[in-house]
Amino acid sequence: MNRRIFGWFLGLGVVGGSVGALVAAGAPGLNQDQTPPPVPLGLPPVQWPADNPYTHEKAELGKLLYFDPRLSSDATVSCASCHAPEKGYTDCAPVSTGIKQQKGGRSAPTVINRAYTTLQFWDGRASSLEEQAKGPLANPIEMTNEQEADKAHDAAMGRLRQIPGYVALFEKAYGDRTVTLDQVAKAIATFERTVVSGNAPYDRYKAGETKAMTTAQVNGMKLFFGKARCDSCHLGFNFSDESFMNIGIGWEKGEPADLGRFKVTGREEDKGAFKTPTLRDIPLTGPYMHDGSMATLEEVVEHYNQGGIKNPYLSQSMKPLGLTDEEQADLIDFLKNGLNGEGWQQIKTPKAADFPH
């Protein structure tokens, strides 16, 4: 198992961000707190990017920006509208609702443990959290009424520059009062890298606490890594190798309702492939899949037990599993009760009075 996790790390190439980068963290002349918060049991330390190392000042600024609806053009939608802490950093809806009640085409994935990975979105079209954070600000069905990205970003920066409290916080975090899109993205990404989940019953069981899971849950775990082969894709400490896989979601009509990864790579075999999501805190974040088409974990397990939905690009790892009713129940028990973690609950949602004016 350990070798596997290590391989996973190397595969993503995230070992590069060294501790040395941490030391050089702060902007020159600023007295900043550069010690990242500790991570819970079961998680490796976060590798902070060399060009956006942790500072407490940036994380605090990023938190305010993340929760502040004033980032949207009509001050109605924040990042947290669609990635809400009380909903496991999702919105628990099949598709998300942006400004003026507009609906998007995909389900909002969780922000939890995104710190450990590079490619973002269901199709991996953003290559970092920094790049991802710029997306919603310029998305006309999410946070802006502008049609062009540049105009949307300029408008959002203009709104922030008019709030003296924010300008002061940007100065504390970056040493200047400009308030740029890059600074906003870096602050939000820094905050997101503190949204972590570990110390689940599964982690405690692995660490030797034999009573952390029931016999049924332990059996479910063994099925997960054995007969059910969930770990062909959901592997490593975050239960994902971040690969793009076709498991047959959205193929009811014989063609993909959403082309998925194909839109980024143009490769035929990527049609209908989506990123393998983490399974940590999974009971909190339904409905499931990129289109929110499965309401329950029972439905999800049934889908896998049948071997997914047949299509020309279905992953080779998708085969009927032949799980008995009892085995399915144990696997579901493990998913529902073994993977609920801790860490992100310590982040308190800012109250109205906490936001800068």
Ligand code: HEC
């Ligand atoms: C209107 C709802 C909505 C808003 C507002 C929104 N998001 Fe999202 N977010 C989504 C949806 C839907 C996706 C998936 C889209 C896709 O994959 O094409 C997503 C994807 C993401 C991802 C990628 C996660 C992954 O597993 O790849 C991150 C990170 C994220 N959002 C953070 C943010 C941040 C930060 C903000 C604020 C700047 C924000 N979101 C605003 C709905 C929203």
Ligand code: HEC
């Ligand atoms: C071939 C790779 C693969 C295998 C094997 C696999 N998964 Fe998945 N899993 C994925 C992908 C990819 C998605 C997202 C698919 C989509 O939305 O189109 C997913 C989605 C999920 C989801 C929904 C997550 C969410 O946030 O919406 C759950 C739950 C899940 N898988 C559990 C399991 C279980 C349990 C098993 C074993 C029975 C399993 N998976 C086997 C690749 C895989």
